[in-house]
Amino acid sequence: MSKPSEKVADEIARLRDQIHYHNHLYHTLDQPELSDAEFDAVFRRLQGLESEHPQFADENSPTRRVGGAPLTAFTQVAHERPMLSLDNAFGAEDMVDFERRIKTRLDSQEPVSFACEPKIDGVAISLLYEGGRLVRAATRGDGATGENITENARTISAVPLNLMGDEYPYRLEVRGEAYMSLSGFAEMNLQAEAEGEKVFANPRNATAGSLRQLDSRLTAKRPLTMFCYSVGVVEGGTLPEEHSAILEALRRWGFRTNPLTEVVVGVDACNDYFARLQEIRPTLDYEIDGCVFKVNNIAQQVTLGFLTRTPRWAIAHKFPAEEGVTRLLDVEFQVGRTGAITPVARLEPIKLAGVTISNATLHNMDEVSRLGLAVGDMVKIQRAGDVIPKIVGVLPELRDTDSREVALPAVCPACGSGIVQPEGEVIARCSSGLSCSAQRKESIRHFASRLALDIEGLGDKLVEQLVDEGLIETTGDLFRLTDEPLVALPRMGRKSVSNLLAAIEDSKQTTLTRFIYALGIAEVGEATARNLAMHFGDLGPLRDASVESLQEVDDVGPIVAEKIASFFGQKNNQIVMDQLIALGVQWEPEIVETVPGPDLTGEKVVLTGTLRTLTRNDAKSQLQTLGAKVSGSVSSKTSFVVAGDAAGSKLTKAQELGVRVLSEQELIDLLEGG
């Protein structure tokens, strides 16, 4: 009969270790010791034992790299530490500015050490380990929330399932870039073509698509790999104090890091690295779109801190954008939610950096005349590090005699009303407000969008259909929709209709922030909507607020306050809001959280220096929760200044003005109700 089970367990464990080890040699270090056939033999031995003895199954077994049963949907993952993006540099001068800002902020003229690495053109992912085992993988998403792609990440050979050594922190989040090698990509497409399947347009999108497969068995067949470049959460252990040493530690634990990483001193050496990378770029087996430079010393990183969305201690120096020349076929005019008329270029399709460009926004007529565009012209287009293609110039020597001037239409292309462009303003607008069908469609689309009421399944095309068919005219009409007229629409079966109606019903329960944003008040975006919601707590007080009291809200100045007050002053807006509420749209009043603590309403606080226990954002949000306003500069109106380590000019100013200064500990005592 079969062997005693502890013997089997031992052998399974040994085989798994062996396979992990040889996987690592092969996929991460690129230095295999076994031939493919030898490896296969060991692998099949393990597979055999595991299937005979299912009681020893382990989701982190190397045999699970082939993927498992398909998911029905991805779940959301909140990042414990946000995944930020990087500030960009587009030339050596930007790099010099970067170093200057760092030195100023560190208050030191000492040379700065930078860790340099190529910027891989792939998809950012986060890997979370607990006790050395991979427990979760996620996409970046919007930086705060991403999608759980653990099953897919498990199939990537360069992602360690179990960490090597034993010095790693108990909880460790490692971040990096998933990508496809150019050779792997080419081979995959060759095979797809041979089998008569569709080929992928470029490695980047193929990578993004592969990671979003619900069936990880398909992901396993894609030639994905990854380079790791930073850490997020670290608990139950410590990491080295230099970025380069952290990367070395990651390598020891089994992660794949980029071999071209270097540490250099000073910005000139960074620029030299950039030039060298640009040289060898064509020889690399993966796409890069620039270099990333990080201050190597972690203590200095901490001192430098963060701007809203980017760290101050890192920058991405992008290679010059790829350029192409194509013909401007036409310029069309679109009408936005606020009536803004935007010219859009229709281009003869041209391949640029792996994608086919056929449209580009021209923003406004000033841009058109600045470029001197005429329909029929040959134009130079760029697709820079960002995604948006841009017309950067005209080649006048190639102009045909039959080229046609680009003129702002005399009337709105959607509704035929007049177009107005106030003196001194760049934007031309349709004059008829919500009686213009394009503006109505856009305002309904905005109302249903992700950050507003988030009505899933209600996109551009459906809104267009509903408005054109006369089924809806206002946002409120959405909540009066019924089955019968909907199923009569083309491409709307029973299933789609019930999904849509369910999504509309769900959207009624919302938040004040979303509701305010959904109203589409001029100048009120997501951030301002949140500030207004937090400040007023409910819609009533906001509707009645005076221009003066509106200005007490963060980031609301006289102009925005005026716009908001005028919106709420208009009779038709009041009717729309009342209708929505009558139709069942509701939210919990924002509890201007009554966390235990003193009432700091009206107090003005300034944070300066590096905080040790609290992060700056924590401190800020806790203070705001208690009603305080946190501002960036010290004045005589400042109630008190909180000074962390290495506080600079703000502390000096506070002392000069005789403003009270609190240490971080004193702030914590205060927040805890002291």
Add this chain to the structure above:
DNA sequence: TTGCCTCGAGATCA
């Protein structure tokens, strides 16, 4: 802005 995946609808064929 494009390309990718997923879903549902509707066409086609059995």
Add this chain to the structure above:
DNA sequence: CTCGAGGCAA
């Protein structure tokens, strides 16, 4: 089975 819409990532 193919098509188009919606949502996501850069």
